[in-house]
Amino acid sequence: MNITYSVIPETEVICIKELVNGLMSYQKSVASIHPEFFDGMSFDTRIPPALKSARFNHIIIARDGDEVVGYAYSTIADKKIYSGGFATLQCDAFFDFDSVEGEEIGSLSQFYIKDGYRNTGIGSRLYEMSMDWLKSFEEIKDIFIFVSNGNENALRFYLNKGFKESHKILEGFITVLRNI
Numbered sequence: 101m102n103i104t105y106s107v108i109p110e111t112e113v114i115c116i117k118e119l120v121n122g123l124m125s126y127q128k129s130v131a132s133i134h135p136e137f138f139d140g141m142s143f144d145t146r147i148p149p150a151l152k153s154a155r156f157n158h159i160i161i162a163r164d165g166d167e168v169v170g171y172a173y174s175t176i177a178d179k180k181i182y183s184g185g186f187a188t189l190q191c192d193a194f195f196d197f198d199s200v201e202g203e204e205i206g207s208l209s210q211f212y213i214k215d216g217y218r219n220t221g222i223g224s225r226l227y228e229m230s231m232d233w234l235k236s237f238e239e240i241k242d243i244f245i246f247v248s249n250g251n252e253n254a255l256r257f258y259l260n261k262g263f264k265e266s267h268k269i270l271e272g273f274i275t276v277l278r279n280i
């Protein structure tokens with residue numbers, strides 16, 4: 101296994117299509133609360149709108165040779181894009197806007213390592229690179245991660261990295277994690 105890491109431009113985002121769809125299937129497979137919410141989620145419904153609505157996008161991929169085996173997608177975006185739902189979901193605000201000092205937040209929005217490559221440190225490397233990028237925006241104090249229900253591995257991973265559980269939304273479909 102010879103893993104290399106690179107930041108890709110938005111024009112090359114198609115190379116993570118299979119992995120994005122893999123992430124949606126994985127999340128659906130472990131969810132017990134509203135697993136059907138994932139039915140409308142795919143690369144096509146999630147990635148192009150997300151790239152458009154964020155002010156800055158950051159996509160890092162991990163490759164084993166030529167094969168893309170993992171990705172982390174982070175954004176800097178206006179907090180108000182989380183007001184009437186997010187992605188394909190409709191709901192009230194994802195979090196209390198008054199609890200965020202500035203107008204924008206950072207988010208580790210999507211994160212996926214292909215089965216067979218997990219638990220070998222690839223995710224930690226992508227996580228650190230993502231956090232370095234998010235923290236390079238000095239004015240951004242608040243970083244969010246939204247974890248869907250049933251994904252206990254991911255939840256443990258983020259808590260071990262220092263994120264804190266804030267609250268649940270969408271009847272427990274999503275747990276909101278924050279850095280502060």
Ligand SMILES: CC(C)(COP(=O)(O)OP(=O)(O)OC[C@H]1O[C@@H](n2cnc3c(N)ncnc32)[C@H](O)[C@@H]1OP(=O)(O)O)[C@@H](O)C(=O)NCCC(=O)NCCS
Pocket residue numbers: 123126210211212213214217218219220221222223224225246247248251253254256257260
């Ligand atoms: C969550 C996820 C991204 C983590 O990626 P990963 O590559 O497995 O992460 P790592 O290997 O760096 O760390 C995983 C665990 O292995 C341990 N680990 C780290 N390096 C290791 C190594 N070299 N050898 C063995 N274990 C290692 C870590 O301590 C970590 O333990 P923890 O979760 O109890 O903290 C990955 O499991 C995944 O893609 N899951 C499915 C999709 C998903 O849940 N995405 C997140 C959506 S919010």
